């Protein structure tokens with residue numbers, strides 16, 4: 001589903017964040033991206049959904065060359081990619097239902113389908129009973145559930161998460177991880193950057209370690225591999 005060939009990313013300030021990355025990720029995989037702070041994990045991930053463009057090399061997502069994709073085509077491709085962030089990034093003036101429905105409204109989904117899709121997704125993340133609440137009335141874990149619901153309501157083939165449990169306590173982190181596990185069990189590819197050693201070592205999946213912009217380890221059912 002995703003292939004990178006010799007991908008370099010040099011930012012305008014001269015920092016080289018990825019230094020020749022080659023990787024292949026298949027549909028349905030669950031992949032952790034680990035490595036020290038500043039290693040290039042977020043940059044690696046951002047290039048997958050064209051938040052950043054590679055300086056050189058190729059990135060192909062389901063046959064589409066993400067690097068040379070016209071800006072005007074990016075929103076269309078993003079419909080097939082859900083993205084979850086550490087800081088949730090919910091719209092503060094919209095309630096839970098509206099935050100999730102918004103994704104479908106911008107892609108002009110038939111209004112008749114929106115309600116069912118939103119409610120089914122909120123049911124999956126366990127938030128059906130809080131549809132009218134606003135983000136500032138929710139706990140961090142609940143906000144992350146809304147953010148996950150928003151990312152999957154359009155049934156993307158790929159969900160990318162950058163440190164999704166970074167702001168959450170251990171119990172809540174496990175609840176959130178169980179949702180990602182369920183999403184993956186349903187066939188969605190999950191790619192997750194994380195510093196959470198306990199989770200990586202317990203909920204075993206493929207582990208790709210990045211250091212100084214290079215992949216230094218790529219193991220099925222790998223370990224986190226760093227002391228925190």
Ligand SMILES: Nc1ncnc2c1ncn2[C@@H]1O[C@H](COP(=O)(O)OP(=O)(O)OP(=O)(O)O)[C@@H](O)[C@H]1O
Nearest residue numbers: 011012013015017036037038039040041042043044
């Ligand atoms: N927009 C940017 N402009 C310039 N340099 C950047 C930019 N984003 C990241 N960098 C630099 O690129 C390098 C890799 O950063 P990146 O955020 O990809 O690392 P990371 O592994 O995700 O780190 P962390 O675990 O701390 O989130 C760092 O040196 C960082 O300072």
